Amino acid sequence: MRVFLASIPLENTRVVVIGSGEAALAKLRLFVGSPAEVVWFAPEGLPEAASLPLSGPQARQQMPDAADLSGSRLVFIAVEDEAEAARLAEIARGAGAQVNVVDRPALGDFQTPAFIDRDQIVVAIATGGTAPILARDLRSKIEAILPAALGPLARLAGELRDTVKTTVPDFLARRRFWERAFRGTAADLVAVGKPAEARREMLRLLNVAAPEAGVVHIVGAGPGDPELLTLKALRVLQDADVIIHDRLVPEAVLARARRDARRLYVGKTRGDHSVPQDQIEALMIEEARAGQRVVRLKGGDPFVFGRGGEELEAMRRAGVPVFVVPGVTAALACAASAGIPLTHRDHAQSVTFVTAQEKPGGIAPDWARLAGPNQTLAIYMGAGRAAETAASLIAAGRSQATPVAIVENGSRPDERVITGTLDDLGGLVARANLTGPALLFVGECAAFSAAQLDVRAEVAA
Structure with missing residues (x-):
């Protein structure tokens, strides 16, 4: 800041x-x-x-x-x-x-700053004096979506503040009351110029105010670019009491959450599970039963190699209300950012999402099917087994010259794209010294990333 x-x-x-x-x-x-x-x-x-x-x-x-x-x-x-x-x-x-x-x-x-004046509510946009016209343009966009009745609504809330605090001493219950008041009928009555009726509605809500049951939202944070959050994910983050997040969620995404929400880190890396999965699920249940609105924030989409299905089952078994907010999965975002079409009329009639890290003791991938022609493979968690994956695909019939692309930190400012061929996939990963999350793409469409990089170079020149 x-x-x-x-x-x-x-x-x-x-x-x-x-x-x-x-x-x-x-x-x-x-x-x-x-x-x-x-x-x-x-x-x-x-x-x-x-x-x-x-x-x-x-x-x-x-x-x-x-x-x-x-x-x-x-x-x-x-x-x-x-x-x-x-x-x-x-x-x-x-x-x-x-x-x-x-x-x-x-x-x-x-x-x-550039001001949006709604009487009691004032929104200000500042650029530190460097770009006042930009601040003015942003003000116009925000002003268009803010109702004129915000000021009277805030004034009414101010009049009732002490009454609410006395009547509802519990902080969490009090916040729930104000959320119901600001998002329900009372706000609508203020908007149509009926402050007396709005006041009565708020007092009615006050008489029935009580702590609400907790809830869990399993939310996809997308690949890391905060602008790829869905509107629903952003709204849920703004309402969260507790955010339980993994290591693939960057600070830029967490910054969009409510500032006073508790953040609990439960990140995992290969061979290092800081918090085991069963303990994560127990934590989600515990917080929800305490009346908290819990957001389980996961990189990409929670239902694509994110163990979101396991967490959904655990919440249902425990009788905890649970909802799923999908996210932009990493394969889609990384491919788009790198200029890799996952399907193409001339090169790939299908795309397969696969993880290189099968469950210990589980079933190995069907390499014969994955090595088939005219398809794109998007390989999650594949950097650590890149050489073995390439050898398995080649042994199953995939050409050694098949284009490959590695996208590290896809969609983020520090994104890197490394291209080559399948026979050198292990070497590409080793030489790249990857430090961030990476996806591997195998198939003729992966060559488009190199073509895109050439175009960018020509434009820059």
Whole structure:
């Protein structure tokens, strides 16, 4: 985080704007309708009447001195002369104010973010002063989806806050109450301008408020790019009390979760299960029975080599409500990111997802079927057995010259794509010194990754 956005109450706050141009008027408009005491100095004369805010302070056509700035909390300086702006900033700072100098961030203490104003609810978007137009564009997109009734809804919640806290002392139950209030009929009544009815609905909910039963969501986190999370996965993460995650879930995805959710790491690597599977399932059951909303967050899709099926069965046996949120599985994401079509009219009429790590004592892969022509193999957990896998496929009839691709950290900023042929698959893995999760692709379509890399090189040149 490069900038920190703090909310400053405007009641009993003195705000000073210095300047006569459009930049000064833009700062004035921010505070129209606010409870702040706004003082405006226009030393260069008044702008055209048509440009003035519909309501606001009368301009003082003078340059302020130290006495004029005394007691100010925020001072906005929008004057052309840089030396004069710097002088005013020092005076304001000496008076104890925080200073914003328009278009000269180095002279000020803070930059003005792009605001979405919903009265009690204010959303701010900041870029540290580096890209104000980008912040403005983001504000427009967010503003379009935020209802105008957010402010009145928050105001009503503020009026009932103490009553709710007294009536429902349990923190978890209290949070459940507010979630029902903000997402149900009460919010709808506020939206149609019926605050009295909304208040009655909230009080009705309060009378029946009680801790809810816990629930488990088994959620696919996708391949690592947080923008590949599904909307449902994002919503469930935002509502989670506890997040039980594995090692394939990067911090960029966890950052999309509710900040105060507990995070429990149960990562596994080959031959090193930090928490055995049965203990993970017991932990999920324990947290759900304690009334928590549990998210079991798994890389890729939980039902594709993710043991999600085992966890689903365990929750059902324990009588715990459980839901599954699918994710973008790694084979799809890694192939797409590397430019590998999994099927192709000329080269592959089928695709097979297979793991190179069969269960100890389990059935070995059917290499004769996997070595068949006109198909793409997407091999999960295959780096450690790459040489053995290649030898088995070649022995079953697959050509040594079959194209292969290794995609490490697919869809992430540090993605790597290594290409070659099947007879050298073990060597490719050994020379690559892989440190991140990797998928192996075998088949004629794997050659497309090399072609894509050539195109990228030509474009860069």
